[in-house]
Amino acid sequence: MRTISTEKILEVRDLTISFNTYAGKLQAVRGVSFDLHKGETLAIVGESGSGKSVTNKALMGILPRTARIEKGQAFYKGRDLLSMTEKEWEKVRGSEIAMIFQDPLSSLNPVTRVGKQIAEIFILKHKLPRKEAKRRAIELMDAVGIPDPEKRYNQYPFQFSGGMRQRIVIAIALASDPEILICDEPTTALDVTIQAQILKIIDRLQKEKQLSVIFITHDLGVVAHMADRVAVMYAGKIVEYGTAEDIFYNPQHPYTWGLLSSMPDMETEEGEELYVIQGSPPNMLYPPKGDAFAERNPYALNIDFKEEPPMFKVSDTHYAATWLLHPKAPKIERPAALQRRIEKSLKRAKGV
Amino acid sequence: MAEDNVLLEVKNLKQYFKSGFGRRKIIVKAVDGVSFKIRKGETFGLVGESGCGKTTTGRAIIRLYKPTSGEIYFKGKLISGKLSEEDRMMVTQGIQMIFQDPISSLNPRMTVKEIIGEGLIINKLVKDDDELTEKVVEIIRQVGLTEDHINRYPHEFSGGQRQRIGIARALISRPDLIIADEPVSALDVSIQAQILNMLNRLKKTFGLTILFIAHDLSVVKYFSDYVAVMYNGKIVESAKPDELYNNPIHPYTKALLSAIPIPDPLYEKGRDYITYDPSIHDYSVEKPEMHEVSPGHYVYLSPSELEKYAR
Numbered sequence: 080m081r082t083i084s085t086e087k088i089l090e091v092r093d094l095t096i097s098f099n100t101y102a103g104k105l106q107a108v109r110g111v112s113f114d115l116h117k118g119e120t121l122a123i124v125g126e127s128g129s130g131k132s133v134t135n136k137a138l139m140g141i142l143p144r145t146a147r148i149e150k151g152q153a154f155y156k157g158r159d160l161l162s163m164t165e166k167e168w169e170k171v172r173g174s175e176i177a178m179i180f181q182d183p184l185s186s187l188n189p190v191t192r193v194g195k196q197i198a199e200i201f202i203l204k205h206k207l208p209r210k211e212a213k214r215r216a217i218e219l220m221d222a223v224g225i226p227d228p229e230k231r232y233n234q235y236p237f238q239f240s241g242g243m244r245q246r247i248v249i250a251i252a253l254a255s256d257p258e259i260l261i262c263d264e265p266t267t268a269l270d271v272t273i274q275a276q277i278l279k280i281i282d283r284l285q286k287e288k289q290l291s292v293i294f295i296t297h298d299l300g301v302v303a304h305m306a307d308r309v310a311v312m313y314a315g316k317i318v319e320y321g322t323a324e325d326i327f328y329n330p331q332h333p334y335t336w337g338l339l340s341s342m343p344d345m346e347t348e349e350g351e352e353l354y355v356i357q358g359s360p361p362n363m364l365y366p367p368k369g370d371a372f373a374e375r376n377p378y379a380l381n382i383d384f385k386e387e388p389p390m391f392k393v394s395d396t397h398y399a400a401t402w403l404l405h406p407k408a409p410k411i412e413r414p415a416a417l418q419r420r421i422e423k424s425l426k427r428a429k430g431v
Numbered sequence: 432m433a434e435d436n437v438l439l440e441v442k443n444l445k446q447y448f449k450s451g452f453g454r455r456k457i458i459v460k461a462v463d464g465v466s467f468k469i470r471k472g473e474t475f476g477l478v479g480e481s482g483c484g485k486t487t488t489g490r491a492i493i494r495l496y497k498p499t500s501g502e503i504y505f506k507g508k509l510i511s512g513k514l515s516e517e518d519r520m521m522v523t524q525g526i527q528m529i530f531q532d533p534i535s536s537l538n539p540r541m542t543v544k545e546i547i548g549e550g551l552i553i554n555k556l557v558k559d560d561d562e563l564t565e566k567v568v569e570i571i572r573q574v575g576l577t578e579d580h581i582n583r584y585p586h587e588f589s590g591g592q593r594q595r596i597g598i599a600r601a602l603i604s605r606p607d608l609i610i611a612d613e614p615v616s617a618l619d620v621s622i623q624a625q626i627l628n629m630l631n632r633l634k635k636t637f638g639l640t641i642l643f644i645a646h647d648l649s650v651v652k653y654f655s656d657y658v659a660v661m662y663n664g665k666i667v668e669s670a671k672p673d674e675l676y677n678n679p680i681h682p683y684t685k686a687l688l689s690a691i692p693i694p695d696p697l698y699e700k701g702r703d704y705i706t707y708d709p710s711i712h713d714y715s716v717e718k719p720e721m722h723e724v725s726p727g728h729y730v731y732l733s734p735s736e737l738e739k740y741a742r
């Protein structure tokens with residue numbers, strides 16, 4: 080187990096973002112707070128529409144025009160990112176905070192040779208001469224595992240496969256030596272075998288360069304592989320966060336229970352009924368009163384429909400927003416299938 | 432099992448696509464000699480990475496393409512190639528498909544009732560509008576929607592609900608075989624479980640035979656009675672799910688199985704993925720073929736390779 084540095088590189092406080100739409104004000108992010116420590120990987124998990132991508136777009140300063148940051152701060156090296164001007168952003172975006180997107184084809188320029196797209200950064204940001212930039216770009220292509228980089232340098236994105244394209248995108252993101260790397264579902268569009276390779280590369284480069292990574296995904300297997308700490312988002316809020324061990328072996332929020340037990344894994348028996356989170360996520364144009372998850376929560380208490388639960392402390396590293404953790408709440412067991420899986424995992428960990 | 436139980440048989444199916452002209456002409460062998468049988472009541476899982484030809488196989492079966500060579504038998508009748516009007520009706524009614532993308536597979540200008548009932552009208556299975564409504568309502572209840580949904584348009588539904596409409600459309604003509612092409616991969620995790628549970632229930636109520644095409648091995652294992660792994664247009668290994676997962680032989684199957692991340696951080700951080708390099712196969716001297724290594728477990732390898740891997 081890696082020890083996580085306690086030095087905070089990014090502090091997000093009470094971030095609230097809404098979108099102006101024809102139908103009204105859509106509350107995409109509703110008071111999100113988290114810290115990113117130096118050299119760690121923080122995974123943000125949630126379904127589509129939970130606000131995970133919007134949160135990170137705010138941290139990159141690339142929110143669409145219809146979005147409005149209602150309140151909140153994000154401190155990076157003593158500066159509040161959210162109150163910076165576009166001029167100031169230009170010094171930070173891409174150079175200190177870089178991002179990898181889900182679709183590698185649409186994040187590359189289709190009419191520019193890939194090598195040039197990487198070398199460009201060395202020329203523009205590091206002011207290197209052309210020759211030197213080319214050499215560094217080829218070095219970097221080699222580092223992200225592109226075979227025959229000298230030849231590939233002069234090819235166009237369409238000549239690359241999905242996995243190779245994503246490697247180029249990673250190379251571009253790393254060319255400027257960022258402090259923080261935001262990965263927005265970097266492997267969702269890829270096959271499992273390719274995904275495994277890409278995760279390996281991100282993992283290795285992170286250790287080499289002491290990067291701090293925010294990893295957005297909905298695949299809990301990927302989270303287990305990558306994350307030191309995990310934040311679970313639902314309806315624009317973080318409902319539970321803790322270390323990966325906290326979240327996978329001691330989950331407290333019923334939504335986390337649902338996420339963990341709703342997918343079949345290799346040990347699920349055929350024909351066994353899967354645990355299901357009933358219904359669908361709430362419409363954030365009209366966020367429900369009380370806990371947004373109450374409607375779909377089989378363990379909901381009366382108070383869930385009236386008042387939003389605060390963050391309860393489970394341990395020093397582990398917090399969850401559910402009334403079930405209130406001292407007066409009835410004791411509720413986790414779903415049996417999930418409990419079985421957790422026990423099995425812990426047994427396996429002891430055995431190894 | 433008796434031969435007459437076989438509902439669908441695919442024999443040496445080849446599907447090539449041509450692109451370009453003259454010197455630039457390229458032939459893509461999307462499906463390159465695939466054979467399998469699906470028995471009545473069975474769920475047959477077809478797994479593989481994108482571009483391996485699994486979707487093309489499904490599409491060739493419902494006659495969206497004209498196969499380059501090979502035969503497809505449905506209920507003992509040859510259905511690849513020219514068919515009489517009567518046989519064509521039998522096929523279109525007997526084989527139905529559920530598509531991956533619930534948004535683009537529903538016509539945005541038709542109501543739910545029109546979408547679901549279209550097959551009945553075309554195949555002249557209903558007398559009048561009242562009977563149509565009755566049948567649509569009956570099926571829509573089975574997939575967890577309600578009667579007031581039938582006059583709405585697709586855009587009014589969420590992704591999960593749209594996939595339910597797609598499933599209702601496939602089920603209404605009481606098909607013998609359903610081809611489900613990645614039916615859950617475009618949906619959110621919490622919705623995926625809902626749809627999988629429902630398909631499992633429908634499988635029992637209607638006694639469905641399903642060809643389940645997916646790239647997610649854990650879903651396929653959970654859902655199928657028999658699994659075939661495809662790579663580069665060929666089936667490289669097939670077996671019952673437990674056998675395949677506990678005792679994989681082909682290097683590609685091994686790599687595929689090792690690449691699935693498991694939601695268990697302590698285990699996941701300590702392990703290594705196996706990578707597959709197709710160039711390890713040297714087929715210049717020995718030709719690979721299908722070998723039955725144990726009853727019902729087939730592997731596509733050359734004899735010497737088989738000896739090496741089967742241990």
